Amino acid sequence: MRVTDEAIDRIKHMIVAGELRPGDRLPREADLAARLGLSRNSLREAVKALALIRVLEVRQGDGTFVTSLDPSLLMETMGFVLDLHQDASVLEFFEVRRILEPAAAARAALRMADEDIAAVHKLLDELGPDPSVADLLAGDVEFHRLIAVGSGNRALASIIDSLRQPTYRARIWRGLTQTDAVARTLAEHRAILTAIEGREPEVARSWATVHIVGVERWIQEATGG
Numbered sequence: 001m002r003v004t005d006e007a008i009d010r011i012k013h014m015i016v017a018g019e020l021r022p023g024d025r026l027p028r029e030a031d032l033a034a035r036l037g038l039s040r041n042s043l044r045e046a047v048k049a050l051a052l053i054r055v056l057e058v059r060q061g062d063g064t065f066v067t068s069l070d071p072s073l074l075m076e077t078m079g080f081v082l083d084l085h086q087d088a089s090v091l092e093f094f095e096v097r098r099i100l101e102p103a104a105a106a107r108a109a110l111r112m113a114d115e116d117i118a119a120v121h122k123l124l125d126e127l128g129p130d131p132s133v134a135d136l137l138a139g140d141v142e143f144h145r146l147i148a149v150g151s152g153n154r155a156l157a158s159i160i161d162s163l164r165q166p167t168y169r170a171r172i173w174r175g176l177t178q179t180d181a182v183a184r185t186l187a188e189h190r191a192i193l194t195a196i197e198g199r200e201p202e203v204a205r206s207w208a209t210v211h212i213v214g215v216e217r218w219i220q221e222a223t224g225g
Contacts, residue, residue: 007046010036015055015066026056026064070154091216097163098212101144104151104160105192105208106201112150117197120146124189136182143189147196147208184214 014020026032026047033043047064050056057065120143127139141164148157188211195204 004042004045004049007036007038007042008049010038011046011050011056015069020066022066022069024066026066028063093163094212094216097160098209098216100156100160100163101148101212102205102208104148104153104156105196106205107151107153107156108147109196109199109201109204111152112147112196116146116150117193120150120193120196124186124193127186129183129186131182131186136185140185140189147192150196185211188214 011020011026020026027035029040029043033040036043038046047056047058051058051064054067055069057067059065123139123142123146127135131139144164145157145161148160151157188207191207192204192211195201195207
């Protein structure tokens, strides 16, 4: 395993150093192994590992290529890992959301385009004051996605999107059982959006924190956590 790890590190160094760029084809296996001072077997295992996390793409009959390295592509692996753990540690995922989403809201207050803010207004207007739990949850997912994208940081938006599924069922449960969940969610969404539209990053950060913490506290009370 240490030899494979070394092979992974050497390929990673080539990418970080710019010797291999997104879309580039790797040299032939024999040539690359000789260049890096590795056995062909350890190089082959490193390529498999890097393909699994979407850094490399093996095309049968055509060779091995560096992927686009787009953050959304790389974060697909994280999303898969999070899906596997959604029942075990939902509060930990909300804790991560509490760290990241207020930062995204604050950045959106500085960077989000006016037309994108208008799109979020339209989303909330179409939901109306008394949506069903299903419509509210669908709107909630889209609201947070648009704000994360509005931050202007694709990596941050991708990480936030990967956290959506592990917390989804908890939010459904809250919507069905907490009497004021719908009204509170709508009001907090409006407050976050108003701060973003007003270009008030710290106010947006504060409201986003309140929004996530409210769900966290409800889960703790409901589960005795």
